[in-house]
Amino acid sequence: MAETKSQARRILGLLRQRAKSPRARSPRTPEEENAIWTAHERALARTREAAEAAQRIAASAAKQRSAGDTLADRAHAVAARSHELATSFTRITDAFERLGLVALNAGLEGARLGEVAGRALLLVSDEVRAQAARGGDNARELSTTLTEVGAEITKLHAHLDQTRQASNEASQEAAVVAAASGEAERALVEISTRLRSATGSDPETVRAVAEASEHARALVTALGTLSGKVPRNLLIGALRPMLDPLARLLTEEERAPDEETDG
Amino acid sequence: MNDKLGGLVMRMQGTLVFLPAALIVEVGPVPQITRVPGAPDDLLGIALHRDELVPVIAIGPAREAMVICSWGGENVALVGAKILAANVFEADGPTTVLFAGERAHVLDLASIYERVRVGRWGGRWGG
Numbered sequence: 051m052a053e054t055k056s057q058a059r060r061i062l063g064l065l066r067q068r069a070k071s072p073r074a075r076s077p078r079t080p081e082e083e084n085a086i087w088t089a090h091e092r093a094l095a096r097t098r099e100a101a102e103a104a105q106r107i108a109a110s111a112a113k114q115r116s117a118g119d120t121l122a123d124r125a126h127a128v129a130a131r132s133h134e135l136a137t138s139f140t141r142i143t144d145a146f147e148r149l150g151l152v153a154l155n156a157g158l159e160g161a162r163l164g165e166v167a168g169r170a171l172l173l174v175s176d177e178v179r180a181q182a183a184r185g186g187d188n189a190r191e192l193s194t195t196l197t198e199v200g201a202e203i204t205k206l207h208a209h210l211d212q213t214r215q216a217s218n219e220a221s222q223e224a225a226v227v228a229a230a231s232g233e234a235e236r237a238l239v240e241i242s243t244r245l246r247s248a249t250g251s252d253p254e255t256v257r258a259v260a261e262a263s264e265h266a267r268a269l270v271t272a273l274g275t276l277s278g279k280v281p282r283n284l285l286i287g288a289l290r291p292m293l294d295p296l297a298r299l300l301t302e303e304e305r306a307p308d309e310e311t312d313g
Numbered sequence: 314m315n316d317k318l319g320g321l322v323m324r325m326q327g328t329l330v331f332l333p334a335a336l337i338v339e340v341g342p343v344p345q346i347t348r349v350p351g352a353p354d355d356l357l358g359i360a361l362h363r364d365e366l367v368p369v370i371a372i373g374p375a376r377e378a379m380v381i382c383s384w385g386g387e388n389v390a391l392v393g394a395k396i397l398a399a400n401v402f403e404a405d406g407p408t409t410v411l412f413a414g415e416r417a418h419v420l421d422l423a424s425i426y427e428r429v430r431v432g433r434w435g436g437r438w439g440g
């Protein structure tokens with residue numbers, strides 16, 4: 051028990067001495083340093099994500115542009131075909147009109163022959179004229195519809211051009227974002243180098259120190275809670291297994307500032 | 314007088330007219346018409362029909378068909394009327410036929426021909 055008390059006194063002495071050292075008077079707590087490194091790591095990760103997202107957007111815009119080009123080619127082909135069909139329908143309309151005139155001449159021949167002799171010719175003439183007129187009307191209607199379809203395709207072509215233009219712009223903007231993200235990433239890496247140099251620490255060490263600090267604070271809080279409630283001998287006995295390693299660690303730490311100063 | 318007349322019924326500027334089959338040579342599409350400088354307004358020009366030049370007279374604004382008529386021993390083309398039917402129609406008097414309950418007067422081809430003939434050219438054409 052006396053040995054344990056002596057160790058505890060020695061530890062207290064070391065801690066007091068350590069508290070007076072320049073390192074202990076650092077303006078930042080381990081939690082603050084840890085917060086800085088955590089924020090830095092988060093910024094770096096988000097910047098990399100932004101760069102990757104920008105690359106994906108650029109790739110997607112390129113695909114969209116390619117699809118737009120294909121669609122524009124198809125629209126152009128359909129518009130040309132529609133124009134050809136409209137011309138064909140004009141020829142069909144002309145053919146129906148000619149057929150109507152032929153039927154009219156047949157009707158005239160029937161009329162010359164007289165009502166009785168020319169009846170069959172007149173009937174056929176009437177029927178052919180009616181069918182030719184109907185066919186001509188339908189062909190004209192189809193031709194009009196095709197012309198409208200052609201006009202719609204021309205509009206579609208114009209919209210596709212706008213879409214391709216927008217894709218190009220998106221692609222260019224994505225490239226700008228990717229470049230800016232790369233620049234930001236390089237700046238963050240430089241910041242981390244300068245932070246290491248300025249603080250003499252790195253994220254892993256700072257995190258471990260912060261955790262140790264938290265545990266120490268928890269131990270002090272727990273001891274404060276037990277103070278006066280648990281017999282002192284019992285408390286020292288419970289702390290005994292960790293006092294030896296702690297004393298060793300602090301002794302090593304005690305030497306470290308000297309080494310740093312010497313160095 | 315026959316009670317039936319064969320020919321064409323046409324609508325000419327809102328009026329139904331009848332052209333007897335005996336005067337008609339043929340009905341065909343409107344070909345290219347060449348204007349003749351100084352010709353009367355009703356004479357649209359001349360056109361080629363079966364290797365023969367024929368004068369083309371306008372009797373209305375329509376241009377869907379050309380009716381070649383034989384008049385005074387020569388062929389004359391008429392354009393401008395809308396052809397409604399080629400058939401044998403019931404006569405309703407010496408110069409009228411009935412078509413779909415409407416009266417169609419026989420087209421006065423002589424007057425049309427004469428009007429063009431004595432137009433600006435005076436007696437220089439067909440006289």
